[in-house]
Structures are given as structure tokens and as C-alpha cells.
Amino acid sequence: MARYIIKRLINAFVVVIAVSVLVFVLTRAVGNPINVMLPLDAPQAERIALAHQLGIDRPLWVQFLSYSDGVLHGSFGNSWWQGIPAMTVVGQRLPITLKLTFYAFLIAIIFGIPLGMLAALRPRSWLDKLASTSSMLGISIPNFWLGLMLILVFAQKLHWFYTSGLGDWRHWVLPAVALGVLPLGRITQVVRTEMLEQLREMYVVTARSKGLAEWLVVSRHALKNAGIAVVTMSAWEIGRMIAGYTVVIEVVFGVSGLGDLIVDTIAHMDYPLLQAITFVVASFISLLNLVTDLTYPLFNPRVKFE
Amino acid sequence: MLQVVSSALVVDRMDDVRDKRPRFYWLSTMARKMVKDRLALYAFIFLVVVILMAVLAPVISPHDPTTGNIVQRLLPPSWISGGNHAYLLGTDALGRDVLSRTIWGARVSLEVGFITVAVAAAVGVFLGLVAGYAGGKTELIIMQVSDIMFAFPGMLVALVFVMVLGPGQLHLMEALAFNGWMVFARMARGLVVSFRGGPLVEAAEAIGVRPLKIMFKHILPNIFATLLTLYVLEVARIVLAEATMSFLGYGIQPPQSSWGLMIGDGRTYFPMAWWLVVFPGSFIALTVLALNVFANWFSTVIDPLQKGQS
Numbered sequence: 001m002a003r004y005i006i007k008r009l010i011n012a013f014v015v016v017i018a019v020s021v022l023v024f025v026l027t028r029a030v031g032n033p034i035n036v037m038l039p040l041d042a043p044q045a046e047r048i049a050l051a052h053q054l055g056i057d058r059p060l061w062v063q064f065l066s067y068s069d070g071v072l073h074g075s076f077g078n079s080w081w082q083g084i085p086a087m088t089v090v091g092q093r094l095p096i097t098l099k100l101t102f103y104a105f106l107i108a109i110i111f112g113i114p115l116g117m118l119a120a121l122r123p124r125s126w127l128d129k130l131a132s133t134s135s136m137l138g139i140s141i142p143n144f145w146l147g148l149m150l151i152l153v154f155a156q157k158l159h160w161f162y163t164s165g166l167g168d169w170r171h172w173v174l175p176a177v178a179l180g181v182l183p184l185g186r187i188t189q190v191v192r193t194e195m196l197e198q199l200r201e202m203y204v205v206t207a208r209s210k211g212l213a214e215w216l217v218v219s220r221h222a223l224k225n226a227g228i229a230v231v232t233m234s235a236w237e238i239g240r241m242i243a244g245y246t247v248v249i250e251v252v253f254g255v256s257g258l259g260d261l262i263v264d265t266i267a268h269m270d271y272p273l274l275q276a277i278t279f280v281v282a283s284f285i286s287l288l289n290l291v292t293d294l295t296y297p298l299f300n301p302r303v304k305f306e
Numbered sequence: 307m308l309q310v311v312s313s314a315l316v317v318d319r320m321d322d323v324r325d326k327r328p329r330f331y332w333l334s335t336m337a338r339k340m341v342k343d344r345l346a347l348y349a350f351i352f353l354v355v356v357i358l359m360a361v362l363a364p365v366i367s368p369h370d371p372t373t374g375n376i377v378q379r380l381l382p383p384s385w386i387s388g389g390n391h392a393y394l395l396g397t398d399a400l401g402r403d404v405l406s407r408t409i410w411g412a413r414v415s416l417e418v419g420f421i422t423v424a425v426a427a428a429v430g431v432f433l434g435l436v437a438g439y440a441g442g443k444t445e446l447i448i449m450q451v452s453d454i455m456f457a458f459p460g461m462l463v464a465l466v467f468v469m470v471l472g473p474g475q476l477h478l479m480e481a482l483a484f485n486g487w488m489v490f491a492r493m494a495r496g497l498v499v500s501f502r503g504g505p506l507v508e509a510a511e512a513i514g515v516r517p518l519k520i521m522f523k524h525i526l527p528n529i530f531a532t533l534l535t536l537y538v539l540e541v542a543r544i545v546l547a548e549a550t551m552s553f554l555g556y557g558i559q560p561p562q563s564s565w566g567l568m569i570g571d572g573r574t575y576f577p578m579a580w581w582l583v584v585f586p587g588s589f590i591a592l593t594v595l596a597l598n599v600f601a602n603w604f605s606t607v608i609d610p611l612q613k614g615q616s
Contacts (some may be wrong), residue, residue, distance in 0.1 A: 140595035145587035243459025
């Protein structure tokens, strides 16, 4: 077990390094932030001075060494755009995105798991059709467009919730729903598929024949065995949300989280900030995957880590 | 023992693949099955309509999609009071016809979707076949690279790519393909591994068929149908990704028209000029839905024993 965790941590470390190096090489070797930071008609001397000040006139390997040195000392440098340490900026924004993701994920499992289970228990019933159709819709509707539609109906027409910004719960409902619909669809599908599979197994027949109540057969036996697939899918979707869907949802709803920050960082070509964001996001996703795998024995004690 | 979720409906647990090999159906059987499954039929019809829109865009679009008439700006759809019957779905802030831009947008969406995934699939399937067939170190390296890239946050990588290369359709496609080959590599490798030890490959090897020929003539046809399902699912995913990137302003650039870009532009005039957002968004949603429904149907037709179908 301990050996497995160490092996996986090394693996995660390799992934984080690989992502960091890729971003580093891509940005420094190809990109040119000076064009974004200075007006187009800026004199050549000013361009050279700024490049020197940012340290991007040095050879690539020198830049990489100084960057690595900084990272080993826990510093990603100052954000070019904001002028304060990049990690501080990320630290301010990350909790907001985590909160939003958490709410969206909560919506996805609270509705997705029961819906998928009910669909699997009554295949081909109207409930199954409803679950299949709505989950298919959930994974097909572009979430940013759904967000705009929700704003149109529930904020502009009905005035139930606010259109944008941060504050009390009335600010969080619409973005969380817009963000949660896709994972909701995916989780419904995976729960339904897995439950159908499990309900065909012999142990279900055994449990039923010894007279166990049907809801116990389903919740304690079948659902538990379907757990691994559900947890895997959940972790995957959380990862997608943190570094993907939240970007566009936060832009639509004016939520100043990490996703919104990513867009600004790209627009400003702020390399230190970008580096810090990719580092944090890649670490988060790697650790999430590790924790997910470590929960497998809870669902199936036969899982052994080697 | 670690399963990895590779795409919407695909979970690669390869031990049960072999006894559920895709069955082959003739087109007439497929057509009959499609008519029986109403949802799949509607999805197919809608896809045909969108493909026709894309192909015939220069012929059928009533106005030029890039030049507008500023006098006729922000007209509502023609059936609403104030609408002009020359502009069926209304006009945008520059007086451009929303219908024409939607029709041309179909072309961009499908182009990006089908071509990007074709490139990603070609690279991925090739690497997956090689990894699965060769085994050993080759397999280890290819799969390790694919695992590392899988852990990359996709959207972030696409944004960085576009930031560095500059926005535009070609760069967007490169970025999305760079991030899309791993699903195919994994799937192909898994399928190949399930065949590797089997009689099919053994027989071919026994009569001295070369490895490359075994891969492409003996293994590939057997796994083709399954890969085709994945292809359609990935096109759906990429169409969404293109829309998202264009909405953010890092995908298709003006004056070209794309559904995502139309929503991004129209957002400023939202919710008064709702038609700027509602129509292109509906087209994205319906196209992606149709692709997903079609892929789902296809996978049950080629493999009736597929899990989840009782």
C-alpha cells in the first residue's frame, strides 16, 4: 500500500513536471509577450528594455534554470500583470472556483445517482426514458449557452436569482446549475449502465433469494459494486470542471475565480501567473486521481495495490 | 485494475471485449434498425440537414455572412413585429443576417469537428496499434506519454496553445488535435491487446504475415466499428470545444462566422437581442445531441450485447 502510494506520488510528480515544462517551452520558445504589453508603435529600445527587465532576453536554458530554482524555493515569481507574487493571486482565486465546483458536483450526485438507479431498476419505463433523454441533453448542451439561457429566464424574466457577481446563495444557484448539468448527465449514465450490469450478477440473485428487501439489495449490494465506476467518473468530471468548464462559466456569470483568472492571464500573456496556475491545477488533478484510486477498496475489498 | 474513463460512453475494461466482438451488419439491416429507433432516425436526419447546410452554404445562404447593412442592425426575427421578412432570423449589431451566419457556422463547426478528430484518430490509432501489438518497452513508453497527456487539463492546454500561436481556425484545430489523440490510442491498444493472444493473430503470424500487415489488415478491420463510435463521440466533444473557445474569443476569428463566436458577439446585446444567442446556441446543442444519439445508436447496432442495453 505504502509502496503503491509512493509510486503514484512519483508518477504525479512526473506529470506536474511534464505539464510545467511543456507550458514553459511553449510560451518562452514561441510566444512574444512584449507585443501584448507594449503598444505596437513602441520604440525598439523600450522593447529591449522591457524584455531585459522581464528576463526573457536570456537564453532559454538560463530562464529555465532560474525558473526551476524559484519553484524549488516555493516561488513562481511576481505576476507581470498584477505585480504581486503569482501564487498569492492563485491563492485568492482558487477557493472560489473550488466552491463553485463543489456546488455543481453536489447537484450532479444528488440528482444523478438516484436518477440513474431508478432508470436501471425499471429499464425501458418512462422513467428510464426520461433519465436517458435528460442525461443525453445534459452532455450535449453547451454549458456557457445554458448559463445565458438561465440568466434570461430566471434572472431577467423571473428575478429569482442574480445574473452575476459573488454574494449570498442567490448568486451561486445559476452558475452551479449551469456547471453541474454536464457532470449530472455523465453520472446518471454511468450509474445506470453500471447498475444494469450489477443487477444481472449472481450475488444479486442470492441476495434476493434469501429474502432481502429490494431496496437493500439495490443500495447496499448493487450500488456498492457500481461505486468504483461512479467514483472514477466523478473524479474525472471534477478535474474537467476545475480546469475547463469553470473557465467559461465564470466568464458568463462574472465570477472572479480561477477560470476567470485563466482567461485574463492568457489575454495578458502573464507567464509567471500561467506557470503558477498550471502547476496548481496539474497537482490538484494528479492528487485527485490518486485519492480516487485509494477509495477503491472501500467498494471492492479485492482491489489490491501493487 | 485501474480503469480509466476515456470518453463519454467508453470504459476500457478489455477482458470482456473479446467475447463481445462487434458484429457486422449490412446497410439494409442498419437502415431498418434506424427506422425502428425513432430518436436515432431524427438525429440522423438532423445531421444530414446540418451537413447539407455546411456543404451548400454558398448556395443557400440568403445574404453574405460577413458584410452587413448597418441600417438594418439588430432586427428581430421576421415573425416578430419590427422584423424584416428578408432576414428570417433577424440581424446582428453590424446588420449581418443571423440565418446566413448560422448556415456558414455549420460549415466551420463540422470542418473543425470532423477534420480535427480525423487527425487525432489517425495518430492515436496508429500509436495504439503499435503499442498494443509490439508490447514491451514500446508499449510502456507510448502509454506513459498518453497517460501524462491525459492528466493535462485539456482546456488550459488549448488556451496556452492558442495564446502562443495566435488565434484562428488552424491553430485551434492543432491545439484540439494535440489534446485528442490519447483516447484513440488507449482504445486501440486495449482492443489490440484483446486480440493479440487470440487465434486470429496467431494464424496470421504462423503463415508469416508481416507485423504491419497484421496490424492494418487483420486487427484494424475487427476493431473498426468500435473506433467509429468513438470517432463520432469525439466529434461531438470537439464541436463543443470549438464553440467554447470561439465564445471566449480564442477560436474562430471575425469576420468568419462560427456558432460559438456568434454567441460571444451577441452576448453584449443580450438579453434584448435574444435571437443573437438563442439560435446559434440551439444549433450547437442540437448538433452535439444528434451526434451523441447517433453514436449511442451505432454502438448498440454493431454490438447488441453491449453493456447497458438490456
